[in-house]
Amino acid sequence: MSSDPPGFELPLRLFLGFRTLVDELHAELGRQGHPDLRPMHGFVMQAIGTRGTTAAELGRRLGVSKQAAGKTIDTLEGLGYVERGTDPGDARRKIVRLSERGVDSLVRSARIFDDLRARWAATIGEDRLHALEADLRTLTPPDYFPLDVPGWFGGYQ
Amino acid sequence: MSSDPPGFELPLRLFLGFRTLVDELHAELGRQGHPDLRPMHGFVMQAIGTRGTTAAELGRRLGVSKQAAGKTIDTLEGLGYVERGTDPGDARRKIVRLSERGVDSLVRSARIFDDLRARWAATIGEDRLHALEADLRTLTPPDYFPLDVPGWFGGYQ
DNA sequence: TACAATCGACAACGTGGTTGTCTAAAATGG
DNA sequence: CCATTTTAGACAACCACGTTGTCGATTGTA
Numbered sequence: 001m002s003s004d005p006p007g008f009e010l011p012l013r014l015f016l017g018f019r020t021l022v023d024e025l026h027a028e029l030g031r032q033g034h035p036d037l038r039p040m041h042g043f044v045m046q047a048i049g050t051r052g053t054t055a056a057e058l059g060r061r062l063g064v065s066k067q068a069a070g071k072t073i074d075t076l077e078g079l080g081y082v083e084r085g086t087d088p089g090d091a092r093r094k095i096v097r098l099s100e101r102g103v104d105s106l107v108r109s110a111r112i113f114d115d116l117r118a119r120w121a122a123t124i125g126e127d128r129l130h131a132l133e134a135d136l137r138t139l140t141p142p143d144y145f146p147l148d149v150p151g152w153f154g155g156y157q
Numbered sequence: 158m159s160s161d162p163p164g165f166e167l168p169l170r171l172f173l174g175f176r177t178l179v180d181e182l183h184a185e186l187g188r189q190g191h192p193d194l195r196p197m198h199g200f201v202m203q204a205i206g207t208r209g210t211t212a213a214e215l216g217r218r219l220g221v222s223k224q225a226a227g228k229t230i231d232t233l234e235g236l237g238y239v240e241r242g243t244d245p246g247d248a249r250r251k252i253v254r255l256s257e258r259g260v261d262s263l264v265r266s267a268r269i270f271d272d273l274r275a276r277w278a279a280t281i282g283e284d285r286l287h288a289l290e291a292d293l294r295t296l297t298p299p300d301y302f303p304l305d306v307p308g309w310f311g312g313y314q
Numbered sequence: 315t316a317c318a319a320t321c322g323a324c325a326a327c328g329t330g331g332t333t334g335t336c337t338a339a340a341a342t343g344g
Numbered sequence: 345c346c347a348t349t350t351t352a353g354a355c356a357a358c359c360a361c362g363t364t365g366t367c368g369a370t371t372g373t374a
Contacts, residue, residue: 004283005290007270008203011182013293014175020297021168040361046165056321068362070322075360092321092370113164124292126161132289133162135281136170140177197330213352225331227353232329249339249352 021116028112034105036079042109044072045081045102052085052097081105178273185269191262193236199266201229202238202259209242209254238262 022039029037047053047061059069073096076082081102087093098106121129179196186194204210204218216226230253233239238259244250255263278286 004274004278004287006267007272007274008267010274010277010290011175011178011270013290013297014171014178016297017293018168018171018175021171025168054321064361065363066322067324067364071361090321090371094322110163110165113168115164117161117164117167120167120296121161124295128288128292130161131285132292133167133170135285135289136174138281139277140170140173211352221330222332223353224333224355228330247340247352251353 021113024116025109025112029105029108032108032112034108037081037105040072041076041079041081042105044076045098045106048082048096048098048102050098050103052095054087054093054095058096076102178270181273182266182269186262186265189265189269191265194238194262197229198233198236198238199262201233202255202263205239205253205255205259207255207260209252211244211250211252215253233259 025042026037026039029035044058044062047058053061055070055073056066058073059066062069073082073084077084081099082096083099085095085097087095117129124132182199183194183196186192201215201219204215210218212227212230213223215230216223219226230239230241234241238256239253240256242252242254244252274286281289
């Protein structure tokens, strides 16, 4: 099929779709009181979850070292999105939990993403969007959540 | 429509699709003699093009400072993928051109991406993949090529 | 009880990004 | 024609995020 698009357009479009959605999310998030959040912060907080976790566990979940996870937690703690506590059953562990502000940002993010999805559905149709999501679900690994994006893309080794 | 997927799945799937394709590209690229290329290098070389460019122009094209573009060129030059030359008509400008090795990596990348696209077409069907590409083309800006990914995602401001 | 494994912290380093400053060369304008 | 502004590239200082290596403290285990 010589009429097929060249293969390099596909990754570019996927990235642009991702970037467009995330940029619009953060523009709106900024208007709603969270101007200092970066794209990766949302993924990290999602990975922390409502039950909390530790730096080492977070690192494993995100595919980065525990030191890198610890630094990111430092940043989020400085911004007021997470809080550190102790584990009564294990003096080594320090539990990281979302603060009220952290939960608020996740709630708003979910709502904004729903709105953005609705706009996409209005543009190409709900059936087409549904098919797009279904196809991507087929083509991508199910439980994969890599968050080493800066290093992965730019190359820290 | 309470049966619609939550909005946050869409950006995640788009990113995973992008990441899956690029990871498989670089795995194969590594087997074909280019093990030290990072994801961003391909985008940068694509932006340099066969006609060559300058650091300042490259920075404008990629949305980063000329200093950042210059550093990336330093890296690619050290890896042997680009070469610096002078501009006979303007002593200030230093033209950056793809080396033979750089062109080879782009040719191989294009072929590998075509193969990966064919595999996706075999999985979900050429018509569905065609629709997916067409929809993404509708939903994303046409001539946008942002390469500040590490900073954009992680946050250098 | 001695030993191994785990957690969190610290240090050193590499890479990519930024801004600011500087010199040289080119474009502009009176 | 010359003075001024603009542009390109190099250099330095700095920040963010990643890595590996090391360490003390705590927990699990043979």
